[in-house]
Amino acid sequence: MQQLLSPTISYPSPLLHLTSHPFPPKPHFCPTHRLSFYPPPKMASFSGFLAKSQMGMTAAAAAGDGANGFSSLMDYVGKGGLDVGDDLLVLLYHIQFACKRIAAFVASPFNSALGKHSALTGATSGAAASDRDKPKPLDIVANEIILSSLRNSGKVSVMASEEDDAPTWINDDGPFVVVLDPLDGSRNIDASIPTGTIFGVYNRLTELDNQPTEEKALLNSLQSGRKLVAAGYISDICFTNSMVSYLDFLTDGQIYSVNDARYFDWPEGLRQYIDTVRQGKGKFPKKYSARYICSLVADFHRTVLYGGIAMNPRDHLRLVYEANPLSYLAEQAGGKGSDGKSRILSIQPVKLHQKLPLFLGSLEDIDELESYGDVQQKVNPGYEV
Numbered sequence: 001m002q003q004l005l006s007p008t009i010s011y012p013s014p015l016l017h018l019t020s021h022p023f024p025p026k027p028h029f030c031p032t033h034r035l036s037f038y039p040p041p042k043m044a045s046f047s048g049f050l051a052k053s054q055m056g057m058t059a060a061a062a063a064g065d066g067a068n069g070f071s072s073l074m075d076y077v078g079k080g081g082l083d084v085g086d087d088l089l090v091l092l093y094h095i096q097f098a099c100k101r102i103a104a105f106v107a108s109p110f111n112s113a114l115g116k117h118s119a120l121t122g123a124t125s126g127a128a129a130s131d132r133d134k135p136k137p138l139d140i141v142a143n144e145i146i147l148s149s150l151r152n153s154g155k156v157s158v159m160a161s162e163e164d165d166a167p168t169w170i171n172d173d174g175p176f177v178v179v180l181d182p183l184d185g186s187r188n189i190d191a192s193i194p195t196g197t198i199f200g201v202y203n204r205l206t207e208l209d210n211q212p213t214e215e216k217a218l219l220n221s222l223q224s225g226r227k228l229v230a231a232g233y234i235s236d237i238c239f240t241n242s243m244v245s246y247l248d249f250l251t252d253g254q255i256y257s258v259n260d261a262r263y264f265d266w267p268e269g270l271r272q273y274i275d276t277v278r279q280g281k282g283k284f285p286k287k288y289s290a291r292y293i294c295s296l297v298a299d300f301h302r303t304v305l306y307g308g309i310a311m312n313p314r315d316h317l318r319l320v321y322e323a324n325p326l327s328y329l330a331e332q333a334g335g336k337g338s339d340g341k342s343r344i345l346s347i348q349p350v351k352l353h354q355k356l357p358l359f360l361g362s363l364e365d366i367d368e369l370e371s372y373g374d375v376q377q378k379v380n381p382g383y384e385v
Helices: 073-077 086-107 110-115 137-153 186-191 213-221 260-265 268-278 296-306 319-332 363-370
Strands: 156-161 176-184 196-203 230-235 255-257 309-318 335-338 355-362
Touching (some): 086 137, 137 176, 156 213, 176 319, 230 296, 255 296, 296 309, 296 319, 296 355, 309 363, 319 335, 335 363
16 A cells, blocks of 8 residues: 655544554654554454344445545445445544544643643552552543534434443434443553544344433443444554455464563363463364464454454453443454353443453454353452553
């Protein structure tokens, strides 16, 4: 792809994958102002991001009229492409606008200064490791940016965020419910590790409209992942060598992604599975290698590109904001999301911040993992959760 040369950071209109970086990239690595993508070869590779009613649409019909077959997100989902409908189109536009602002802020030198101020979160220096999940200043800023954008869209009734104790009721007439993790991986920003935004979109449950606001906000947010209308993630990383399609098919790979330092804390089944695939004795007869970033968006993104499996066997990831949207995307790419025993999208949320283990990957990799039975890490000795 032809790229513009520029001595400064170029912040593209954020699509499913944003390109930005905390430090200015080398000039020949800077992306063009308008990020484009190759239409994926099969529609299922992108349908996880789109309305379910559009899944039968072919990629050729959605490719757009741009030169060389390139198309922006708005072109792709608009009337000349998939035509997901005016309401969803407006919502996606406002989500991409918010994520563009978040990416620019993350890449700004001011984010480091902001991170040194604890007044926004009430945190104190030297906080215990058990406070690791407390919102960071950047999390709060990202949350406010998205909330403002969703309000302005006029298309959202409820926003449920990882950063808020309870859902926010926005608009009585908004047709959609948005659940999200506004800045996944934020505690790694100082180390220049990729961050991102994860979101899912549901239809508003109109049968709840006469219920009290707090009740209908919560129940709308606790919908099963099977009811997702759209889902996506935005990765704030700089692709130096190529632009990528929105999603590719999840394939059997030679990569597993997990924190190997916890090996001796794992249950026997998980240790056996990892030992087996590392030796090339699993169903996929090649030796697996480990790749682990400790940023869910980044680890999932790599798994989509190269195949294999990404996992956190502890009760650590949130069903509503992380597991459901990414599992929905995994399934639409031909893969699967599991808690080690059950399909993620079959689990009915009962709490807004409900946590569980998460395994994402190709269908064959996940099925093989589940066959070992005991793969969920229920104890965490020597570590603060």
